[in-house]
Amino acid sequence: MTRDSSSGYQAARKREDAQVSRVLTWLSLTAIMFLVGFGSKAWYSDHSSHALILWAFILPVLANMAWFAQTGNRVVQKGGLLVVISILFTYLIASGGEGNTGPLWFYVFPPLLFFLTNLKTGTMILLLVYLVAVVVFQFPNLPFVLAEYDSDFKIRFFASLIFESIFCFVLEASRLKARNELLDLALTHEHAAKTDELTGLSNRRDIVNRLSEEFSRYQRSGHHFSIALIDLDLFKNVNDQYGHNAGDAALKQFSHLVQTVIRQTDVAARWGGEEFLLLLPDTSLIPALTLAERLRSEVALNNFSFNRQDLPITMSAGICSIAQANSIDDMLRQADLQLYSAKEAGRNRIAPRVRSQNTDTRSEPSA
Numbered sequence: 001m002t003r004d005s006s007s008g009y010q011a012a013r014k015r016e017d018a019q020v021s022r023v024l025t026w027l028s029l030t031a032i033m034f035l036v037g038f039g040s041k042a043w044y045s046d047h048s049s050h051a052l053i054l055w056a057f058i059l060p061v062l063a064n065m066a067w068f069a070q071t072g073n074r075v076v077q078k079g080g081l082l083v084v085i086s087i088l089f090t091y092l093i094a095s096g097g098e099g100n101t102g103p104l105w106f107y108v109f110p111p112l113l114f115f116l117t118n119l120k121t122g123t124m125i126l127l128l129v130y131l132v133a134v135v136v137f138q139f140p141n142l143p144f145v146l147a148e149y150d151s152d153f154k155i156r157f158f159a160s161l162i163f164e165s166i167f168c169f170v171l172e173a174s175r176l177k178a179r180n181e182l183l184d185l186a187l188t189h190e191h192a193a194k195t196d197e198l199t200g201l202s203n204r205r206d207i208v209n210r211l212s213e214e215f216s217r218y219q220r221s222g223h224h225f226s227i228a229l230i231d232l233d234l235f236k237n238v239n240d241q242y243g244h245n246a247g248d249a250a251l252k253q254f255s256h257l258v259q260t261v262i263r264q265t266d267v268a269a270r271w272g273g274e275e276f277l278l279l280l281p282d283t284s285l286i287p288a289l290t291l292a293e294r295l296r297s298e299v300a301l302n303n304f305s306f307n308r309q310d311l312p313i314t315m316s317a318g319i320c321s322i323a324q325a326n327s328i329d330d331m332l333r334q335a336d337l338q339l340y341s342a343k344e345a346g347r348n349r350i351a352p353r354v355r356s357q358n359t360d361t362r363s364e365p366s367a
């Protein structure tokens with residue numbers, strides 16, 4: 001299981017994305033308040049055109065918020081806000097704002113960029129931001145540049161902006177490192193919580209969850225599925241005769257064999273002790289019986305061994321399809337009954353149960 005495919009990781013990513021969206025909504029509201037406030041201040045200081053431009057920026061911020069509320073598209077929400085803020089700050093540095101304080105807003109860029117993008121994209125955009133500042137500082141005669149800054153200010157501005165950028169980069173890099181380490185730890189725990197330690201198959205808790213998910217899918221969309229409850233025959237004798245380690249080796253070899261026989265979409269789990277459960281999605285009774293019979297035959301033919309000693313391993317299984325049951329518990333109960341009848345009939349066999357509305361027939365293939 002990779003970090004990306006882990007359900008825990010995906011849930012964490014979703015939570016992070018939702019958190020970023022909430023922060024962006026608050027940032028947008030704060031930006032609107034600032035634009036109203038600084039616009040009013042400029043208006044009453046007789047800088048009416050500056051005030052109007054600041055107020056004009058409220059519109060795209062509001063439009064971005066409304067678009068996000070409508071579509072829930074977080075990429076557009078992030079990108080939209082970044083574009084609006086970039087244009088606003090470029091205007092502020094080029095116009096000087098009030099009293100040539102416009103460039104001060106550039107200090108918002110480094111933390112915001114690393115928060116909204118990743119380290120690589122953030123660094124690239126920051127370099128562009130530097131370029132904008134260099135152009136404005138070096139070419140005061142350009143038509144859109146209205147402010148002139150003295151050399152001392154330019155040097156101090158760049159030095160402090162670069163210092164802030166490096167600091168933000170380092171902070172974000174260590175935050176990401178800590179976050180990834182935490183996610184890896186969560187992934188290890190998630191894997192351990194779902195996996196049987198000896199065989200590496202799903203454990204009982206995991207298969208129970210998957211069964212109920214599959215049952216919900218069946219109720220929603222009518223997708224049939226089947227289960228096979230498998231028990232290794234006379235396993236106590238294997239332990240008694242060859243030792244517990246040999247028994248463990250046989251359980252591992254059996255689990256490996258099962259995984260080579262089932263499809264990728266099937267799930268094999270250790271149900272407990274020497275009992276296993278297969279969940280076979282999109283499989284009705286007859287294909288499930290065919291698969292179980294193939295597995296039984298492979299097991300009977302396979303050379304199970306421990307310390308160069310051959311181990312006599314066979315299996316019996318009870319099969320049940322959702323078409324024959326009302327619930328997961330009912331399925332498990334019926335599969336267990338079938339397993340019992342397979343054992344009673346002499347082991348090393350599969351017991352199907354086929355039940356229609358009016359009839360209740362049982363048949364067992366010979367071993």
Ligand SMILES: Nc1nc2c(ncn2[C@@H]2O[C@H](COP(=O)(O)OP(=O)(O)OP(=O)(O)O)[C@@H](O)[C@H]2O)c(=O)[nH]1
Nearest residue numbers: 231232233234235236237239244245247248273274
């Ligand atoms: N080596 C080993 N043995 C296990 C493990 N879990 C359960 N067993 C053994 O599996 C055996 C199950 O024995 P029983 O329930 O009597 O059934 P059986 O001998 O398989 O006989 P039938 O089920 O009737 O065919 C017991 O001896 C358990 O100790 C395990 O993890 N490792």
